[in-house]
Amino acid sequence: MSYSKIMNTYQSTIKDTLKNRFLGYVKTWTTSDLEKADNGIMPSTQTQTEFAKKLAQELQDIGIKDVTVTKYSYVCARIPCSIGAETVPSVGFLAHMDTAMDVSGKNVKPNIVEKYQGQKITLKEGVVLDPKTDKYLAEATGETLITTDGTTLLGADDKAGIAEIITAVEFILKNKLPHGQIELLFSPDEETGHGMDKVPLDWIESKQCYTLDGGHIGELEVECFSAWKSDISFTGISIHTGSARPKLVNAVTMCSEFLNLLPKNEAPETTDGYQGFYAPLNVSGHIEEATCTVLLRDFTNTGIEEKKQTIDILARAIECKYKGSKVTVKHTQQYLNMKEELDKVPAVQEALTAATKAIGIQPTYLPIRGGTDGSRLTEMGIPTPNIFTGGHNYHSRQEWASLEQMCAASQIVVELVKIWSLAN
Ligand SMILES: [Zn+2]
Structure with missing residues (x-):
């Protein structure tokens, strides 16, 4: 046939x-x-x-x-x-x-x-x-x-x-x-x-x-999408809140400030078509230690690299702002x-x-x-x-x-x- x-x-x-x-x-x-x-x-x-x-x-x-x-x-x-x-x-x-x-x-x-x-x-x-x-x-x-x-x-x-x-x-x-x-x-x-x-x-x-x-x-x-995820950890300094001034460094505050710095016009809910985004996925923590995960999505390698760099820069900015703190970033590739x-x-x-x-x-x-x-x-x-x-x-x-x-x-x-x- x-x-x-x-x-x-x-x-x-x-x-x-x-x-x-x-x-x-x-x-x-x-x-x-x-x-x-x-x-x-x-x-x-x-x-x-x-x-x-x-x-x-x-x-x-x-x-x-x-x-x-x-x-x-x-x-x-x-x-x-x-x-x-x-x-x-x-x-x-x-x-x-x-x-x-x-x-x-x-x-x-x-x-x-x-x-x-x-x-x-x-x-x-x-x-x-x-x-x-x-x-x-x-x-x-x-x-x-x-x-x-x-x-x-x-x-x-x-x-x-x-x-x-x-x-x-x-x-x-x-x-x-x-x-x-x-x-x-x-x-x-x-x-x-x-x-x-x-x-x-x-x-x-x-x-x-x-x-x-x-x-x-x-x-x-x-x-x-090319997909990466970034795990960001914030380490602060814990001390009784009653006698905290000026020693306490609050990791929860640092984490929330970091998330606030992410570009709002590059979120899943504000993009479509060929635009990439940052998507905060989860947050957890306490005064001494807080972590968050952010998904990075883009159609180009340059776009993904820029997003990874932005995360690194924002993390560094938070670390500089909060004296005595430490912020670490780990980027992991998910798919290409x-x-x-x-x-x-x-x-x-x-x-x-x-x-x-x-x-x-x-x-x-x-x-x-x-x-x-x-x-x-x-x-x-x-x-x-x-x-x-x-x-x-x-x-x-x-x-x-x-x-x-x-x-x-x-x-x-x-x-x-x-x-x-x-x-x-
Ligand atoms: Zn299916």
């Missing part, structure tokens, strides 16, 4: 399969646990292991022989190339199995709105989806929406991604379409920030991968903007642009104001841009997905496999 004949009908062919697959996944509870993950427990919840085993079985059922679940519950599946495609580069597709802790992901009862007419959607517990305040919802008129019942999140983040990938691969195999080696990786604990901690890097043979973990149709992501690495291998982004245009969608490249599993993987040497899934309002009771947008995301996976199959 060749791609040209059957791709026109791709979305109508797979629509029901994709919907049923997705509905099955979102009803499976896989909320991750930040505290456990921070303490090195991977996966952070047992439910993720159970879901991983289910997915592995499903992958075997659609005809994939090489499927494993690692001891940290990563699902790894490898599909050998079709005959004659031995020189085609291997491509990987990734999505994550867990859902965010912000809202319950247990007993998800998805609600389906066929042929949405642009009305307000009222769910349980006063949760409302309003096209007046949700421009993407307003644009989704005529589409099939999948929402929550108002009591939980939906989990389109990222079960839409998993469903789209598996449905695409099933289609390729069923129709015996020519393809290079395809690798699938479904990971635990993305929402805890630990999704790539135990990634079986040696297992991945692909030199390029794609995550399906984005949002609105057409939105693609090839750049993200993937753009620089992706720019070195333009074919990865070019294929993505071509795949998106091939299905009649204009790609919109957006900067991610955060990091992804893909940015971590890019840092580890495997360029991995991020693709939309058709899900919206992640981590909330207002989460919804458009089935038509999900079909489009799934088709992009098939198109990418096709484009790479021509790249030998």
Whole structure:
């Protein structure tokens, strides 16, 4: 079979399969646990292991022989190339199995709105989806929406991604379409920030991968923040407050003064787009010793370096102002903007642009104001841009997905496999 004949009908062919697959996944509870993950427990919840085993079985059922679940519950599946495609580069597709802790992901009862007419959607517990305040919802008129019942999140983040990938691969195999080696990786604990901690890097043979973990149709992501955090400790001099003059040096006062010096117009709540920020994350302390952590975010190396320097200068200023005090700063790198690495291998982004245009969608490249599993993987040497899934309002009771947008995301996976199959 060749791609040209059957791709026109791709979305109508797979629509029901994709919907049923997705509905099955979102009803499976896989909320991750930040505290456990921070303490090195991977996966952070047992439910993720159970879901991983289910997915592995499903992958075997659609005809994939090489499927494993690692001891940290990563699902790894490898599909050998079709005959004659031995020189085609291997491509990987990734999505994550867990859902965010912000809202319950247990007993998800998805609600389906066929042929949405642009009305307000009222769910349980006063949760409302309003096209007046949700421009993407307003644009989704005529589409099939999948929402929550108002009591939980939906989990389109990222079960839409998993469903789209598996449905695409099933289609390729069923129709015996020519393809290079395809690798699938479904990971635990993305929402805890630990999704790539135990990634079986040696297992991945692909030199390029794609995550399906984005949002609105057409939105693609090839750049993200570079992220550092600064831990600042203030040491004062403690003495009974009744006889303190002039010896007491108050670390709490120093810390609060330091935080007040941070630029207010460079905070998460006052920036967007390509602007970076300083985000005070936590404060603790007493008269003798106080500490705070500030997150530094910027899209450029120069921007990050300037922010680190600003922290150093402000810390020094406080130390000079309070005689006898000591202020120390420790900067730690968290993750890096993937753009620089992706720019070195333009074919990865070019294929993505071509795949998106091939299905009649204009790609919109957006900067991610955060990091992804893909940015971590890019840092580890495997360029991995991020693709939309058709899900919206992640981590909330207002989460919804458009089935038509999900079909489009799934088709992009098939198109990418096709484009790479021509790249030998
Ligand atoms: Zn996600």
